[in-house]
Amino acid sequence: MSIDWNHFTPLTALAGGVLIGVAVAMFVLLNGRIAGISGVLGGLLRPVKGDSAWRLAFVLGLVGAPLVYLLFVAWPAPQIDAGYGTLILAGLLVGAGTRYGSGCTSGHGVCGLSRLSVRSLVATATFMAAGFVTMFVTRHLLGN
Amino acid sequence: MIAFASLLAGLVFGLGLIVSGMANPANVLGFLDLAGNWDPSLAFVMAGAIAVGAVAFTVANRRAVSYLGAEMRLPSARHIDRRLVLGSSLFGIGWGVAGICPGPALVLLGMGQVKALVFVAAMLVGMGVFELLERRRRAPTPHPA
DSSP states (O other): OEEOTTTOOHHHHHHHHHHHHHHHHHIIIIIOSOOOHHHHHHHHTSOOTTSSHHHHHHHHHHHHHHHHHHHHSOOOOOOOOSOHHHHHHHHHHHHHHHHHTTOOIIIIIIIIHHTTOHHHHHHHHHHHHHHHHHHIIIIIISOO | OHHHHHHHHHHHHHHHHHHHTTTSHHHHHHHHOTTSEEOTHHHHHHHHHHHHHHHHHHHHHTOSBOTTSOBOOOOOOOOOOHHHHHHHHHHHHHHHHHOOOHHHHHHHHHTTOHHHHHHHHHHHHHHHHHHHHHHHHHSOOSSOO
């Protein structure tokens, strides 16, 4: 292992993290809910009357964030290296896996760890380990 | 009011993802590449978010209703079962191949990335498959053995 000093940005990472924490705080203190993005999205596929507006609003906020960011400064161009086939496979796995495991990086990783939930700690350790192994296999063993 | 608060929270969340660099899949993959040129940034994002989140949940745990009068709905599940581990593993594999999880996927969609549209569509199909299987599992069997 070596540290990628060219891409390591501790200060903006911390600042962005604090913003995410503020969003999580707003969500629980105002709405009384966990800001878990897979759970919020998944609930839209199991519609309950009167339970969809806040979900759509949250999704709209996330999708609209780049436009608001653009009012101040241009966003750094994202880099998606994966091809379309990989993206479809990844999307299917992320969609089914987060619902089956009851959460993703936000619900288990940020909210769950903030709540000192052992269940979320196990989930987070599991998906991180799976991510590390997958990366090792695809980038280093298969040389993708 | 709840919907407006949700919109604002989503907006702040999305801005946080952009500022932190985590809306860029290349940065996420840089974190997952422990064996290569490792970028620890994602750990700092988590640390910043959890530091603020921990305070918020400490306050939330003492309340029965939110500041807008909504019922507090915090998860009560504590069990660690096959679903949790298997589901998280599948998610981790998907995350590891593309570097995209649900939040950044929605932000990338807002950046007009066609690839994000494909990812989000597949993700919704994956969630839909889960829903269908769950419904089938919950449905009472017509002829119980």
